[in-house]
Amino acid sequence: MISDSLHPAPSPANPSNSIKHTYEMGLIGNCAFLALIRKDASVAWLCWPRFDSSFVFGSLLDANKGGEFSIRPAAGASFSSHQYYLENTNVLCTEITTADGRYRVTDFAPRFSQYERYYKPLMFIRKVEPMAGAPRIRVTCDPVGEYGTKELSRRRSSNHIAYLGLEEEIRLTTNIPLTYVVDEEDFALNETKYLVLTYGAPLEAPLESTAERFLSSTVEYWRKWVKSMSIGDFYQGQVIRSALALKVHQYEDTGAIIAASTTSLPEAPGSTRNWDYRYCWMRDTYYILTAFNNIGHFEEMERYFHYIANISTKVKGKYQPLYGISGASELVEQELDLAGYMGNQPVRIGNDAYTHVQNDVYGQVLVALLPLYVDHRFVNPERTSSETLMYEALGLIKATMDVPDAGLWEFRNLAQYHCYTYLFHWAGSHAARKVARALGNKAMEALATELNEEATRRIEQCYNPELGAYTNAIGSPHLDASTLQLILMGYLDPNSERARQHLIALENELKTPEGLFYRYRHADDFGTPETTFLICSFWYVEALACVGRLTDAIREFEKLISYANHLGLLSEDVDAKTGSQWGNFPQAYSHVGLMNAAYRIAKKLDKPNFI
Structure with a gap:
């Protein structure tokens, strides 16, 4: 039975680890x-x-x-x-x-x-x-x-x-x-x-x-x-709910897609990791477009392309990690005099991450623009208007190749030469080279090839032979779930021994017995992360499918969908010990992760990719 109280009494900021918390x-x-x-x-x-x-x-x-x-x-x-x-x-x-x-x-x-x-x-x-x-x-x-x-x-x-x-x-x-x-x-x-x-x-x-x-x-x-979705029959109901949730996170007026509908829901109780996620992160562009492409929804992709193109035309020297839904670049962080969710403070609006250096965004933009040239649903004017943007993004990759950054996880007081950043330098230059060849642009092709080779060299500097894995940054001993993308994006041949060993090393370091994945386990600006990051767990499922461990992938996927709430909605973070949902909610990118993992498994199962 549920109490008739509209607002239950606030729970302590650090509830017992034995209590399961879900967003009802x-x-x-x-x-x-x-x-x-x-x-x-x-x-x-x-x-x-x-x-x-x-x-x-x-x-x-x-x-x-x-x-x-x-x-x-x-x-x-x-x-x-x-x-x-x-x-x-x-x-x-x-x-x-x-x-x-x-x-x-x-x-x-x-x-x-x-x-x-x-x-x-x-x-x-x-x-x-x-x-x-x-x-x-x-x-x-x-x-x-x-x-x-x-x-x-x-x-x-x-x-x-x-x-x-x-x-x-x-x-x-x-x-x-x-x-x-x-x-x-x-x-x-x-x-x-x-x-x-x-x-x-x-x-x-x-x-x-x-x-x-x-x-x-x-x-x-x-x-x-x-009905217009193109999906396989692997956990179709969960994919449909995730797609419906992702769809309404697109602010259709501009095409922007926000990370979550809320602000200041804590990543873990008492952690002070309470952020405003009502903005559009450029770093997530690739995953969002992949999700919409996987379900065959073209309109949402096109609107998002236009948003990205609009941002690209106003860039002055560098891209920010995130922008407002109108394309606003200043997202000044403020703290509000509010009680906070279950007493968790501070309550923040705005997000200081807009000031960070996050150099993977240039590759994100290049990968995002690639379909304009390889997907014939787009007409020539859309392609032509983006060619200059691609050239400029390549130039920004070249200019920042030796610039350390905050990385995918937006460390506030730490700059490194992150493997993930170089991966998107590699992927972005690879995409630009494809476009250059299609256009017959020899100068762009030469620049893209040069940057692709340099990015490869930097990624290899992150390889630690003792661990049999790629670390999170050059010279760092730490492992990071973002390097799962080395397998998912095709940098590592999924059939290679190096891919299999890299995945095993990440499992040993970052996976919980429940099948969840931490982003990383080393301390950052706010201490050691207490909760797992759900999209990383779905990346892990994709990686399992890629390397041929399909039975493991299906088993782990089935575990992950159990962390949804009563309506099938996913949070940003999950406490591995209790199964509690934490972080902003619903988290669009957790649903993106589910959609992409289901698609990857369905393809491996050789299921029809349509209803």
């Missing part, structure tokens, strides 16, 4: 906004008008300052909850059962085709319907602004409540008696009720019929989107 929330979104809904049907997180805006509901980070939008049983009533998605959609249902009866809350963000474009308004629709008995419920709607520091004034009209004080009006349109909402009074749910919350343009149409039409159109959109 579901994700909805429409590529314009995202929201997280708890199992009690309260809204834990919703930022408007953009992914990276202040929350209007943020009780996830502060029960007192975070506002509230809840639909819960009458005061004092105990209840149980069942939460699920309508099959193959991002429409979330939460069924609540009390002693008096049962009701269902259907939550969704409208998205469907209209007038030859996608309709994706800043509109959050909640349908509340009685299912059994005579349940009594209470509805509270109290949005806030400026990360909880701004209270909004309220104006009551005939059929809606307007919340004022932000740049644009928030409006709640409902067929629930407004008195019950304003006074937060219990009432009997004896017919279906609708709540439509909007930012900016309000709902100017019949409430019930419009909400139902938007619901059916949204369900139809998502199911058609899933």
Whole structure:
């Protein structure tokens, strides 16, 4: 049974290692906004008008300052909850059962085709319907602004409540008696009720019929989107859920894809590793594009290409590791006066990693642009406009070949000559050489060949014959899960003894008995990492499949999917001892990892690569 308390008492920042922690929330979104809904049907997180805006509901980070939008049983009533998605959609249902009866809350963000474009308004629709008995419920709607520091004034009209004080009006349109909402009074749910919350343009149409039409159109959109996926039948359900989660992390207006929908959920309790992930990391470009390509979704790839191309045209001397969803380059980190998730502080917005030197990004850009030349779905103008960008990225690789950097994991006080960086110098120059040959550009081909050979020489300097493995950096004794990519990206022949030995060395150093993988085990700026990084575990599965250990790959994949929450959603980090979810949630790149690992196994199993 679940308590009727909307916000449970804060747990200590360092709970017992025997307690399993999971994020009991579901994700909805429409590529314009995202929201997280708890199992009690309260809204834990919703930022408007953009992914990276202040929350209007943020009780996830502060029960007192975070506002509230809840639909819960009458005061004092105990209840149980069942939460699920309508099959193959991002429409979330939460069924609540009390002693008096049962009701269902259907939550969704409208998205469907209209007038030859996608309709994706800043509109959050909640349908509340009685299912059994005579349940009594209470509805509270109290949005806030400026990360909880701004209270909004309220104006009551005939059929809606307007919340004022932000740049644009928030409006709640409902067929629930407004008195019950304003006074937060219990009432009997004896017919279906609708709540439509909007930012900016309000709902100017019949409430019930419009909400139902938007619901059916949204369900139809998502199911058609899933039907157009090209996937094998290896754990198809998990791949579909991961693809749906990844899709809504794309801010369609610009094409950017954010790492996660939240900020400041700790990588481990009490660790202070609490970061804002509502930005687009250039380092993850290759993996995202690979995931969309693997499921045959071209539109998302194309939008992301345009975002990258836009960033590339504004680069002045170097690429940053990450950018804002609008392409903003300054993401100044600030700490907020908020309680934090389960008391974990600090709460941060912005991300200082934008100031870091992370030189693998140039290779990421080159690998990302390669399909413009080898994939004939792209037309010539798109290719031509990118040729200059490729040349410039090669120049940046050459300029930074001798420059140490923060590496993939963004060490804040340590610069090294990282193997992973040289791997992307190698991959990026390899991609550029292919393009140069296709274009007949001899000068570009010569430069790419020179850089490819130099990157190879640097990678080999990371090889430690005593360990039989490549270390994380030249002259370093430490192993790092990022070097799994030496196998996955084809630098090491997966059939070679060196690839097999490298994988075994990483297993011995970084793998837990549960099959999870640490990024690394040596101390960094914040001490030794306490939790495993989920995407690294999926990289490990891919590597197993690559070297021919297919039975091991399938076994480890099956272990990893057990770390999803009740809806199949993945976090950034997992505590190997308890199976607890930690880090920002849902983590788009964990879902990318699942999708790519499933694809790799399906190919090895020689399954049909289509439905």
